[in-house]
Amino acid sequence: MAETLDIGDPPIRVLIKKSARARRFSLRISNVDGAVSLTMPKRAALRDAVAFAQDHDGWMRKHLGKRPDQIVPTFGGSILLDGVDVPITLGTGRKVQFEAGVLYVPGTGAQVPAKLRAFYKTLARDRLAEASERYAGLVGRRFSRITLRDTRSRWGSCTSDGNLMYSWRLIMAPRAVQDYVAAHEVCHLVEMNHSDAYWRQVAAVFPDYKAQRSWLKRNGQQLHRYQF
Structure with a gap:
């Protein structure tokens, strides 16, 4: 299992990556899902990695704060399809239908x-x-x-x-x-x-x-x- 650190309050989960090629500590925040990873030299001490992450607590929060909010599709909301934001509405039957620019989804909101x-x-x-x-x-x-x-x-x-x-x-x-x-x-x-x-x-x-x-x-x- 990958090793992680919880930094600050509220905690930021940081994934630890040890690398034989790394010569210094470095932090990266994924543009895709906002995951935070810290690459460290293979022989470096974990306590030094913790200190490095703590020193960059403000930097991490600043960049994570710029990320767009996550969206859970639901009735009354909308979602991209073919580059266009289309509304999601309760549908009938058993299958999702896309008609006249609207997504009709049968079932409950949780589905x-x-x-x-x-x-x-x-x-x-x-x-x-x-x-x-x-x-x-x-x-x-x-x-x-x-x-x-x-x-x-x-x-x-x-x-x-x-x-x-x-x-x-x-x-x-x-x-x-x-x-x-x-x-x-x-x-x-x-x-x-x-x-x-x-x-x-x-x-x-x-x-x-x-x-x-x-x-x-x-x-x-x-x-x-x-x-x-």
Whole structure:
């Protein structure tokens, strides 16, 4: 189990990471989920790590205070879909429906997050599978399979054996962003790197990639605000 520290009052949970390459203490706050981690030299004393974290208590609270609040989807609230904030309303039947710009969710309020998660994952799989097929055709390659995950550090990946992985939270981003990530990963079927040749391949199939890449950098953490 990972070692953690509770610093200050109210406590801030700090994850300890020991590194043989680290030469000094360093703190990092994740832009995605606000997790705080402290990297320390492998042979350093834990008491020194505690002192370092305590000395930076104010810095941690300042930066954590700037993070957007977390959102639990519920009736009367709203959620992003295709880059648009859409209202959540009580629906009928057994399935979530998206009609006329409104998400209709059947069941109780407590069931809303899980039902929306399932709906979003299904929709994301359909969208990203279609986009992957389209861009794979453009680059003249085939992929093996697609998996969806709720990843924190990346929006997609491509393995050397042609497996594609995407974050299902991309369904909350604009359609052009979803297409860009699909194009980005499919192009790794041609170039398994981020060389100039790779980016030329991306530009060939998705000329507007820079704008969509910038959107993710600016707004990506907003997609992780929603707690399912």
